[in-house]
Amino acid sequence: MDDLFEIRRTATKGCGVFAKKAISSYTIIVRESPVIALKCAPGDTAAKIDASIEQAFRNLSKKDQASELQLHEGSHPNAKTKVTRIFHANGFGNEHVKELYLTKSRFNHSCVPNAFAYEDGESSYLQAIRQIAPGEEITISYLPRFEEAMTSRQRATVLHLHYKFECRCAACWPPHQRWKSDVRRQLIGFLSYALEGENAPDFRPLDICHPLSWVCWPPQPTPSGRVLTPAQEIEYNFLLANLREAEGWPDYLVAEGYLHAATKLAFQQSEYQQSPATQDIVFLEAARCIEAWYQKGLELEKKFYPPAHPQIRDGTMAWENTMSRFRCLQYLRMTNSLKARDEHGPSESGGNFAVRIQEGDGTLTLLSQEDTAGLIWQRVKRL
Numbered sequence: 427m428d429d430l431f432e433i434r435r436t437a438t439k440g441c442g443v444f445a446k447k448a449i450s451s452y453t454i455i456v457r458e459s460p461v462i463a464l465k466c467a468p469g470d471t472a473a474k475i476d477a478s479i480e481q482a483f484r485n486l487s488k489k490d491q492a493s494e495l496q497l498h499e500g501s502h503p504n505a506k507t508k509v510t511r512i513f514h515a516n517g518f519g520n521e522h523v524k525e526l527y528l529t530k531s532r533f534n535h536s537c538v539p540n541a542f543a544y545e546d547g548e549s550s551y552l553q554a555i556r557q558i559a560p561g562e563e564i565t566i567s568y569l570p571r572f573e574e575a576m577t578s579r580q581r582a583t584v585l586h587l588h589y590k591f592e593c594r595c596a597a598c599w600p601p602h603q604r605w606k607s608d609v610r611r612q613l614i615g616f617l618s619y620a621l622e623g624e625n626a627p628d629f630r631p632l633d634i635c636h637p638l639s640w641v642c643w644p645p646q647p648t649p650s651g652r653v654l655t656p657a658q659e660i661e662y663n664f665l666l667a668n669l670r671e672a673e674g675w676p677d678y679l680v681a682e683g684y685l686h687a688a689t690k691l692a693f694q695q696s697e698y699q700q701s702p703a704t705q706d707i708v709f710l711e712a713a714r715c716i717e718a719w720y721q722k723g724l725e726l727e728k729k730f731y732p733p734a735h736p737q738i739r740d741g742t743m744a745w746e747n748t749m750s751r752f753r754c755l756q757y758l759r760m761t762n763s764l765k766a767r768d769e770h771g772p773s774e775s776g777g778n779f780a781v782r783i784q785e786g787d788g789t790l791t792l793l794s795q796e797d798t799a800g801l802i803w804q805r806v807k808r809l
């Protein structure tokens with residue numbers, strides 16, 4: 427893996443990690459065990475933790491000690507020695523375990539990262555979440571999970587209070603362009619949490635860069651108590667995909683929004699096919715959206731996952747199953763009946779608002795919006 431990247435100095439961020447060659451998304455860039463792993467208890471004092479850090483450092487080999495002393499020192503206000511300052515500036519973990527990694531510690535932060543760090547209990551990994559060009563800096567987020575819903579000001583507060591730096595990534599710099607990204611991220615926060623039945627965490631206390639706002643971290647979402655309507659679920663997923671795409675978020679996350687929107691719209695349409703009033707009618711605008719969103723989602727997943735990944739196989743199967751219900755689309759395209767609509771957008775009065783599929787011989791009849799409404803109304807009256 428060492429041939430994938432090199433560590434070198436940057437102009438403003440100390441050292442950073444740079445790709446030596448093109449790295450495709452999903453590649454594991456680093457697999458590493460911690461050089462120090464400290465078990466601790468929630469009530470442990472800072473002095474006790476620092477004493478354990480010093481002891482762990484003394485237990486390291488001379489080579490690891492030398493490598494650790496090369497790491498970024500930071501300026502933790504209460505750490506008294508270089509060893510503890512280094513640990514606090516680079517350590518990962520929580521109240522139960524604190525770990526230090528020699529390679530992972532070299533990756534700088536970005537609010538639009540191209541790699542993601544995770545652990546599986548034995549090792550720690552760093553995986554590419556998009557295509558990385560030769561010479562490009564490889565970055566991770568120091569605010570995982572939350573950064574996509576926070577404004578630049580709120581992110582700056584956390585990064586300043588915890589790491590003492592001002593972020594210069596593409597989402598934060600130049601400052602006069604941040605407002606667009608801020609609006610998108612607030613909307614992403616609202617939509618993504620609403621789809622989980624939650625209210626986004628309240629990040630507003632972080633609008634003030636005051637040490638007390640640290641108390642709000644990590645913020646917690648709250649149950650919203652609202653159930654979204656099927657139409658809202660479709661719209662929210664579609665909007666989320668578009669906002670994440672505009673914000674430069676990784677392909678798999680954008681794909682997720684398109685695929686969820688397509689699946690939910692297909693489900694809604696299949697419910698119409700259960701009703702005697704609409705069972706033989708396919709609404710063309712919906713069918714076209716399902717087709718376009720599925721195609722877009724799968725295209726993005728193919729860019730993200732390696733070709734043999736189960737996600738690609740399962741997604742393609744789901745797409746084929748769904749589209750088999752809307753075969754009339756392909757047929758209408760072949761016979762050029764949909765041509766005008768495809769080229770000029772919807773023309774609801776032009777006779778192609780919906781298709782009626784005759785039971786038995788499967789004959790297709792194109793219907794205008796008016797004809798469709800009339801047909802459904804007649805049937806509803808008879809029910």
Ligand SMILES: C[S@@+](CC[C@H](N)C(=O)[O-])C[C@H]1O[C@@H](n2cnc3c(N)ncnc32)[C@H](O)[C@@H]1O
Pocket residue numbers: 438439440441442497498500515516531532533534535536589590591592593594595
């Ligand atoms: C874990 S270290 C990362 C590697 C470090 N740059 C080095 O020289 O080893 C974290 C420190 O890197 C710097 N840093 C990381 N991301 C940055 C960013 N987006 N903008 C400015 N400084 C950054 C900050 O000084 C931060 O405290």
